Amino acid sequence: MNIGIWDDVLLRVHEACTLDDVSVTTDADPEAGTGEIFVSAAACGFAVPDAAASGGERDADGHVEGVNAGGAQALTLRIDVTDPEGVLVAHGEASIGADGRTGELRIPVDQVRLWQPNGYGEQPLYGVRLTLVADGAVMDAREFRTGIRSLSYAQNEESPTEALPYTFVVNGKRIYVRGVNMTPLDHLYGNVTPEQYEYYVLLMKRAGVNMVRVWGGGIIEKEHFYELCDRHGLLVWQEFVQSSSGIDNIPSQRPEFLELIALTAVSALKAKRNHVSLTVWSGGNELMSEPNVPSTYEDANLAMLKKLVETHDPRRLFLPTSASGPVQYITPEKGVSHDVHGHWKFQGNPGHYELYSDVDHLFHSEFGVDGVSAVKSLKKFLPASELRPVSMNDSLVWRHHGEWWDTYDRDVELFGAEVGSDIGVFSRASQWIQAEGLRFVLEANRRRQFKNSGSVIWQLNEPYPNASSTSLVDYYGESKMAYYWTRRAYSPCFASAAYQRLNFRTGETFEAKLFAGAHAATEGLTVRSRLLGMDGALLHEQTNAVSVDGEHTAHAGDLHALVTDAFGALFLLRLELLDPAGALLHGNDYFFSTLEREVYAPSLAVGDRVRLTAAALDDWSAEDGRLEAVTRRFKLANDGDHAALHVHAEETTNGWWMAADDLYFTLLPGESREVTVTCRRKRAGGFLARDVGLAGDALPELVFRSF
Known part of the structure; x- marks a missing residue:
């Protein structure tokens, strides 16, 4: 690490023997209501003057593995399992073998309370206490909190036979991934507090996120983060620490690097496999053997990591990299996109809508849209002279705080020159387009559930004060507009509209396709669609009955309405999903214009008409x-x-x-x-x-x- 010691430092005083290489994983049979906890561990000795006399060899830390590592003592591992209320529900015991290991022990748990991903149920955690006993004396003890659930992986619907399994199945139910990418919360990792981790995990939970990808350009996070993910139902996609990040895409084959990453990988595997939230490993970020071609298991670097996962955490999937191909970047070309990345920019009107309506990728593990940070945050790091709307081409200060994420020209094109008159107007306009562009991608992907198995937004957070970026939440913890629109797009029950552009001239027909979905099968739902003027006038209304199967997004019908002068320069489509009793389950507003250019400019000319x-x-x-x-x-x-x-x-x-x-x-x-x-x-x-x-x-x- 480039900053020295940044995580907790502990001093442990050992008895003659200690527990090491502990693995606690789980499985379940949801239909039978039973679960299993699998435990394995090793015993190591510290009190032996001569390694050969004990029948073992000293490792790099100077301790000795083996049943007689602590002398001629008989070693026993006791396992006690308590339910979420602390009541003992299972017990197991095993002797330590001659090799100093237990082998894998199976502890059955009846009437199990299943751990579910966020949005699919609760996250009850069972206590697992391991006690190492030598001739009746306690040598060491470890305590873990874990959930009990089944985890498997399946290919997508209509998936090519050669594609990897991108659908995650928890407790027998396919989970549509509603994810975010997370970078370190601060460039100086030691600055991050437990309270910050909790704040961001709760932000994810409340936004309906069920998976967080810990990006390979960052770190293996602190234990506290994974404990929070266990408690709040966030599935973790954990990458090993390597990333191209636009510099060198080919995974390193240098012997000294392979030795180092193997050491860090084994350390990560042994520590993180005990978290029920951990769902999938990946070799790293954007590793490519040639341009636009992700590396595969054939790469020596990734083959080594795959073998380490199979050795130390065999129940979990290892993906070679993200994206995993066979092409790296999103494309309208059919049949070549499995897991893809991109784009990170709004693709224009109508280009954004035409592209994302006509793609067939199986999984979308990184993409985003950029937007300017809150003015409250900008004031904390920009000098007064730079608190102005500006293109990053014209300001080295803005360029330093987010060079790739210049939205000035985009926002002028959509809002007109007035967007450059005030920093507050610029920030809000930029965030509007970020939210609009991101929402459309999320909804377009979800409309293809489970042909597409999920979306993972780039990104949740920023580790540095950027003036503009693709984050949902800026460095100072201020949630952007895109955070709340993502929250609606990630709702368990949802309605969405598919459209091809943001502007419809007077005399044209406004067209949109209407969709609805939910986590659970539900009949008797209604999608209510209303076109409304900015004065609240009702321009068009219709209702469409729809039922959902809990797995797929259902086409609820189409909307066609003639655009007249009554629509004004700016109008909205209000889409609402109603339950069988007529209660509101979900709502979305989509904004359209009758103008040819600067389609959202009318939003800036409201004056004091809003109270x-x-x-x-x-x-x-x-x-x-x-x-x-x-x-x-x-x-x-x-x-x-x-x-x-x-x-x-x-x-x-x-x-x-x-x-x-x-x-x-x-x-x-x-x-x-x-x-x-x-x-x-x-x-x-x-x-x-x-x-x-x-x-x-x-x-x-x-x-x-x-x-």
């Missing part, structure tokens, strides 16, 4: 009793005569991280909505340490705004 009010419905209440996390409900209303677009909130003391159950929604004239806001005290290192304690004893202060 947004916010009323607190209760006082701040503490989740934990210590005012570390507080919650409050608000009622937001629009008393004006124009739609309040993308209503959002900002916490102004800078001492709290903020998240809500919904934000960046639109209130038409006369509409209101209740939201619940949760704020957590900032407990962070790095550049974020400046914000710690800024709030003092004060509670959060919020300001609500519209676009």
